[in-house]
Amino acid sequence: MTATQPLTEIADSVVRDFTSFVTQVSYADIPETARAAAKRCLLDAIGCGVAGAQTDVVRALRTVATTATSTRPATLFGTSIQTTPEMAAFVNGSAIRCLDFNDDYFGTDESNAHGDTGPHPSDNIGGVLAAAQIAGATGAETILGLVIAYEVCGQLVDEVVIRGNGWDHPTFHSIATAAAASRLLGLSSEQVANALRLAVVPNICLYQSRVGSISNWKGLAGPNGSRNGLFAALLAEAGVTGPEMAFEGSRGFMRQLDHQFSLGPFGGPDHQFRIENTYFKHLPLRYEMQLPVQMAIEVRETIDPLQIAAMKVYMESKSVVTRESEPAIWKPTNRETADHSGPYLIAAALLDGKITHETFEPTRFQAEDVLGVTDTIELIEDPGYTASFPWKMACRFEIQLKDGKEVVLEGVNPKGHPLRPMSEEEFAGKFFGQTQSLLGQQQADELLRVIGRLEAESSLDRIFALTAPRTP
Template sequence: MDATIQKLARYIVDTAFDTIAPEAIHEARRRIIDSLGCAAAASAEPFCLSIKKLAARTHSTPSARIWGTGQETSIEMAAFANGTMLRYQDFSDTVLSRSNGHPSDMLGGLIAVAEAFHSDGKSLLAAVVVAYEIYCSLCASVQMAARGIDQGTAAAAGTAAGIASLLDYSEQQTANALCLVLAANLHLYNVRCGTLSDWKGCGGPNGARNGVFAAMLAREGVTGPTAPVEGKGGLWEILGRFEWDPGGGAVPLICQTHLKLHPVCYHGQSAVDAALILRNTVAASDVQRIEIETYEAAYLAMGQDPGRWAPDNRETADHSMPYTVAHAWITGSLSSTAYETDQLQSRAVLEMMKRISVSAVPELTAAFPANSSTRISVLNMAGSVYTHLQPNPKGNAGNPVSDTELEAKFSDLYRSWGAADSARQLLDFVWTIDKNTDVSTLVDALCIESTR
């Protein structure tokens, strides 16, 4: 095995629940809560229903269940269907570094395997921390998008690593899981360019699905190529030489990931915050012009492409800074209903978007990723200019949501699955999941429709 694979495998097998910092374990619980709420909110979306229908056609032993319906499917398809639900509304977590992504995409796969193999809660929490560490340390090591590689690659690698931890693989099995997953999972960044498609929300969950498959192959003794990072034709040849170094920080990297309070691409969080503040001073009817200044990554993701001024589907709209700012300014909020067809065609929103410009400025770009700041200046009809600089949005690791605020988000998102009392019961379950001896009982609580 090449030295990088050996280093990754050694980190994974050496990391267990009792060796992980308590704050990282707590963040793992918080990521599970956040992700389950996101999945509940998207469960009845037509696209998610079609994915669940597809997943229900597949049967295997062992099996895992589709959240909401309780239908059995393969572990891999449960990873994909459940991961797609929690990702669909773009309300799940984010990592910002040399590469960006949504590490919670992996949780559908990790929970599916934990259910199928009746793992305990401590093992699941440790696996989540390990998976995030592999995912986020890859993102910290190299600019994948600049070389055409998407975040789904990190999801595949992180999921395979998390499963190796969850099922207590040997170092050799773990190394093979990593080799197998890296050799077969270079996802293309094109999925996030131009007019965005359904696959924008599926790429990460598909990476998790493939991570499950690679880990299952390694469990059966299948070997992978021995040098997928450093060897000929490996990642170094594609991405350039980089040092992939998990476990090197003062605390695990899960503690540096960010939660969202708006269902929009993370790069738009601070812009929406700023819009909601400025609308209290300048009403939508009094707006003459809005100038949005942000950092380069936000501009490239949400303000460079002309299509961001004419979004015709949810996937493009929730990655459009002019659309989300205009909608928030006019309505006073940004919820998932903002992406329904009638809202995308709102004359008032479309007219305001024509008066919005977006640019990247050096000072905000230099501060990223430590700070995800946006400055909005609005010119009113009388010629007065009002400006607000929004530093890290609420939910950023430097401006975190409290447990109480996270519970409020979860309870609001959970409504499609049940009443406040059942939401409270599930919250209490996850907060104490380290005391649980079989994660399948967590999934029992998620199979809402099967108990009605």
């Protein structure tokens, strides 16, 4: 594409449609409901990031980040450390992601991919904030960047079957962050198109990240996708071009997935922005297990979990695994496997009545009592639940007790699902639960207030300053 070539002449329809959206949407196009949703997503992510910045894995990433400097630096959460924008995107995104408490998106009842994958759209926030910092963006411009990232990521979730074809979703984050960063950096249509091409072609990811005994990379893969998307935008800004037919070419994205798709309507006057249908977590664990764990906490009020002889848990197909295919799920050996293990999480909730960060310590997930209850649990598909997923997330317990009694419990949509939203008080409670002990009440309150009026901020400086834990 030449600098004067119109958008309509971009041969790849996916590149053309994304480029058109990115270059034409404006802050004025975003209704108040979507602006409020963007601030809610940022608040949720910053809370996760403040807590996650204190973990060993993020400390290790900071060590790597401190080896790099830039003439266009970006800041790491909780510190005064500045590094390259790409490293800031990776480290801050990983802080948001690593405790598995950040938001999700699976689509709506209009989604053609039917919840094939549920990437965390807030995995893009590290990249969006880094781009906003180096661009000197205002709070309002940052809100626009967030809406763009969530819209592009959500489009891909709605239309693309990627998990079912053996690939992993961080590619979506590369594309989404490239789109948002391109707008924040003020790229031309030609540059935006090249950023999108450079985001997808080099960044196809393997689903091996999420099976077997799961490593640190499970929580870092999405933020790494965002890092790659920001890098793609920076390359395009410098004039680097990407393969023209990145999606629809003979060896492009669709061919590698063996899946043809087209994009649906974008958010605007006639269609709700996808950020308004974000799925939030009220428990620090994988989203598909929010409802079963919530139900386990409820049912323990009426049964003794140590009296369970057998427990059948009926769910949609993508959450169902067997002992034969995934033996590590029934006997986790690390945090990452524990927080993806449906049987373990249900057992821990039955025994403890809650899920906390202690749930993911070896002293708990290797304990004999919880492993004993875990061993009674079988995961089974209910085809009706599969058909209604994700807009109706359903689960059923059929519990056989040792005395012969049977208990049956069914639930629909966990707290935090778009059809069962958390209240503003619950969002604040989640935020303070992760930040208050580190920042102190006064600083946590101020951070909440600044994010709540983000459109009035002339830069992101105050947000980054307020993420730094108070000194003793």
